Amino acid sequence: xxxxxxxxxxxxxxxxxxxxKRYSVSxxxxxxxxxxxxxxxxxAQAQRSLRDLKxxxxxxxxxxxxxxxxxxxxxxxxxxxxxxxxxxxxxxxRHIATLCRLVNLAEIxxxxxxxxxxxxxxxxxxxEEHLLLTMFQFGSLLRANTPVxxxxxxxxxxxxxxxxxxxxxxxRITSLVQDAEINLEINPVKVYDQxxxxxxxxxxxxxxxxxxxxxxxxxxxxxxxELAENFLDLILxxxxxxxYGIRWICxxxxxxxxxxxPDASEYS
Numbered sequence: 001x002x003x004x005x006x007x008x009x010x011x012x013x014x015x016x017x018x019x020x021k022r023y024s025v026s027x028x029x030x031x032x033x034x035x036x037x038x039x040x041x042x043x044a045q046a047q048r049s050l051r052d053l054k055x056x057x058x059x060x061x062x063x064x065x066x067x068x069x070x071x072x073x074x075x076x077x078x079x080x081x082x083x084x085x086x087x088x089x090x091x092x093x094r095h096i097a098t099l100c101r102l103v104n105l106a107e108i109x110x111x112x113x114x115x116x117x118x119x120x121x122x123x124x125x126x127x128e129e130h131l132l133l134t135m136f137q138f139g140s141l142l143r144a145n146t147p148v149x150x151x152x153x154x155x156x157x158x159x160x161x162x163x164x165x166x167x168x169x170x171x172r173i174t175s176l177v178q179d180a181e182i183n184l185e186i187n188p189v190k191v192y193d194q195x196x197x198x199x200x201x202x203x204x205x206x207x208x209x210x211x212x213x214x215x216x217x218x219x220x221x222x223x224x225x226e227l228a229e230n231f232l233d234l235i236l237x238x239x240x241x242x243x244y245g246i247r248w249i250c251x252x253x254x255x256x257x258x259x260x261x262p263d264a265s266e267y268s
Contacts, residue, residue: 097148
């Protein structure tokens with residue numbers, strides 16, 4: 001009887017174990033199925049989001065293409081407009097001259113760069129040379145530090161003007177610079193300070209009134225006048241070599257000066 005009871009108990013336990021195992025497998029299968037469903041839902045949602053993004057990107061790409069096409073068209077029209085405007089300004093120097101009168105001192109250098117090296121940058125082209133000189137005619141050549149006067153100064157420093165000055169004046173300037181004996185200082189205070197036997201710290205008026213200073217300055221003034229005459233003679237003797245533009249500017253300055261001071265002599 002005991003053996004039979006033990007056998008029945010063992011058989012009952014094995015049945016319970018099988019039932020428990022079947023239950024555990026069912027639970028795991030159910031959990032795995034639920035997880036698979038969740039993954040499938042997330043994947044489907046991600047795919048929908050991806051399709052939506054593709055649709056938006058496609059639409060935006062079409063808009064960008066249209067915008068880029070419109071921008072290219074506007075760029076071409078603006079470039080054409082600027083080109084036509086530059087051509088108009090270049091061929092009508094009075095427009096540039098009018099602009100020069102409106103420019104303040106802080107903007108002069110930018111205007112110089114644009115006019116001298118862009119609009120009329122070809123210094124060896126006769127048409128541009130003529131237009132640039134005509135523009136000077138509309139401005140004030142007798143006033144200092146104006147856009148037109150600054151342009152005129154820049155113009156004379158271009159290639160032809162530099163070559164002329166070097167060919168005519170370089171030898172004379174070199175000999176003058178190399179003369180170690182010459183002293184052309186005429187500032188009364190500086191001359192006074194160079195004198196060792198005089199008290200220091202005087203005013204410019206006192207220095208200029210000093211007899212010894214005057215005796216030193218006077219021959220230096222005469223030497224400066226002599227040198228100036230020599231340089232002027234060199235320039236006048238080489239008038240045929242002076243670039244046309246510089247000669248034209250000199251002529252305009254002379255005419256304006258005569259108009260402003262009709263009673264002045266040629267050499268006063």
